[in-house]
Amino acid sequence: MxxxxxxxxxxxxxxxxxxxxxxxxxxxxxxxxxxxxxxxxxxxxxxxxxxxxxxxxxxxxxxxxxxxxxxxxxxxxxxxxxxxxxxxxxxxxxxxxxxxxxxxxxxxxxxxxxxxxxxxxxxxxxxxxxxxxxxxxxxxxxxxxxxxxxxxxxxxxxxxxxxxxxxxxxxxxxxxxxxxxxxxxxxxxxxxxxxxxxxxxxxxxxxxxxxxxxxxxxxxxxxxxxxxxxxxxxxxxxxxxxEKIPEGGSKLKYLGYLIPLVIIGIVIFGFSLKGGDFLWESIVKWVVINGTLAALGTALAFGHPFSIITAFLAAPITSLNPLLAAGWFAGAVEAKVRKPKVKDFEGLLKLNSLRDYWRNGVTRILLVMAFANIGSSLGTFLAGFSIFMDIYNEILKLLLQG
Structure with missing residues (x-):
């Protein structure tokens, strides 16, 4: 040595x-x-x-x-x-x-x-x-x-x-x-x-x-x-x-603003092309896909039913605002309805297995936030892609007819 x-x-x-x-x-x-x-x-x-x-x-x-x-x-x-x-x-x-x-x-x-x-x-x-x-x-x-x-x-x-x-x-x-x-x-x-x-x-x-x-x-x-x-x-x-904390993830930061703008632009374009039916279908698709995946993420973290519902309702809205996140709302509800006990705070330094992170009242709140955000992010991409494909297929159909 x-x-x-x-x-x-x-x-x-x-x-x-x-x-x-x-x-x-x-x-x-x-x-x-x-x-x-x-x-x-x-x-x-x-x-x-x-x-x-x-x-x-x-x-x-x-x-x-x-x-x-x-x-x-x-x-x-x-x-x-x-x-x-x-x-x-x-x-x-x-x-x-x-x-x-x-x-x-x-x-x-x-x-x-x-x-x-x-x-x-x-x-x-x-x-x-x-x-x-x-x-x-x-x-x-x-x-x-x-x-x-x-x-x-x-x-x-x-x-x-x-x-x-x-x-x-x-x-x-x-x-x-x-x-x-x-x-x-x-x-x-x-x-x-x-x-x-x-x-x-x-x-x-x-x-x-x-x-x-x-x-x-x-x-x-x-x-x-x-x-x-x-x-x-x-x-x-x-x-x-x-000691300075530089702004990080600049590409992801700009992407967070760009994606909602692109999706809104696609919906507006589709509305001008196909009318109210396309707008309604796009809204339903956005809410269902985004909300469902955020709720599923919250459920995987063993979130309270109220937290799951909150994630479903918040995700379609927060996904269009890069300054908000569905997990924040789901986590706040989880903390309210399942307020961590003293033993949960004391147990933060006794987490020996993956299971302990799900069972501890504090870390479960954090997991609810993280999983709801992941589900919402995935829902944003899937719903956005689905709406894009709808308008793409419609344009392709018009071109073939022309």
Whole structure:
């Protein structure tokens, strides 16, 4: 096993990078030993404010946060965060150690020794939003499949496997594989994160720093700190750029506006060509196909009958407005008629199987929203295509007659 402490001397600073596995007992011991022996001027920890409070206060999601998720429509980001959190928690359960214990150890030792602490990671919501916005539709399906299969696989995890993952060559290989499969997410979660953490460390005024970071980031941070590209002059500007959330999915965004306009245009053209009968048939087809598929999606998520009806009624309308989604309304009704209990919120960190996601009152609301939206999107394309084919066949008939 390679040395887990990397020492760097740059810009008059003495920096000790401790590469850790977030669920390793050896990492906890190494963090404690290094801080006690080196007595740095400051301890830098790869945590953001949200993860810091989660670790220190054992903070759980509450009703207010879930309500914000429903209102904002950011269900896919939240589900991705849940899958990641539960996957890491499962590894910790197998090894008898809580995820992030080495970070907590660093905080406790620093407090005991009166050493200041600074958080050097970017907010998790910012990371996920930047990654999600940059991913193509195919990449989103790939990452969702990988998270689900990884979260529910039964492969035994032991200390030997965890320590093996900390070896530099294995980590590099994993990052390269990720880069080949999903380039955009690797850029945000690995490359940008390395740059952000390196910038935060470079911006510290203290001369002796112990930084506790994930093993997979050590090489990237080291190379950036030793390069001439990072200086005290441009650190603030670089950090500001890395904290921005760029507008993502521009093509899909424009498509969301274009599709309703095209469908409305086709219906108007058909009305001018065939009259009121075509208009009525198109409206019925739009409502039935769109509403049925949204309702079916809600039913697959085991939504309440009222939620299913809501999805059916909302989908034909929301599909013509890119600023609205059928899932928002179905999810709001689901939350109203099946208000999650305290045990549901507590159970968000105990989701071990796919079945648990359907049985938990909170995640069921999120699944209702997601499945209703998927059904409505599918209904939009199918209904739109069917209406288009009606007018196409009518034009073809007129041409043949002419």
């Amino acid at each position: 390679l040395n887990e402490i990397t020492k760097i001397n740059v810009n008059g600073k003495e920096i000790f990078l401790i590469g850790t596995a977030h669920v390793s007992k050896e990492s906890v011991s190494l963090v404690r030993k290094t801080i006690e022996e080196e007595m740095p001027d400051i301890v830098a920890i790869e945590l953001c404010e949200q993860r810091y409070h989660a670790i220190v206060n054992q903070k759980k999601w509450d009703e207010t946060e879930i309500g914000n998720v429903i209102r904002s429509g950011k269900i896919y980001l939240f589900l991705m965060q849940l899958l990641l959190t539960n996957f890491q928690r499962k590894i910790g359960d197998e090894l008898g150690i809580k995820p992030g214990s080495e970070m907590l150890q660093a905080l406790e030792i620093a407090k005991k020794k009166n050493i200041p602490v600074t958080l050097i990671d970017r907010e998790i919501k910012t990371k996920l939003k930047r990654a999600f916005n940059r991913m193509s539709l195919m990449e989103k399906f790939k990452i969702l499949y990988g998270l689900i299969s990884g979260a529910f696989e039964k492969e035994e995890i032991n200390d030997e496997l965890i320590e093996k993952l900390k070896e530099k060559d294995v980590i590099t290989e994993m990052m390269e594989d990720l880069g080949r499969e999903i380039p955009s997410i690797k850029e945000v979660l690995v490359d940008e994160r390395d740059h952000y953490i390196a910038d935060k460390i470079a911006g510290l005024k203290e001369k002796k720093v112990v930084a506790v970071v994930g093993a997979g980031h050590v090489d990237g941070i080291k190379n950036l700190l030793e390069s001439e590209g990072i200086s005290r002059k441009n650190v603030k500007e670089e950090l500001k750029n890395l």
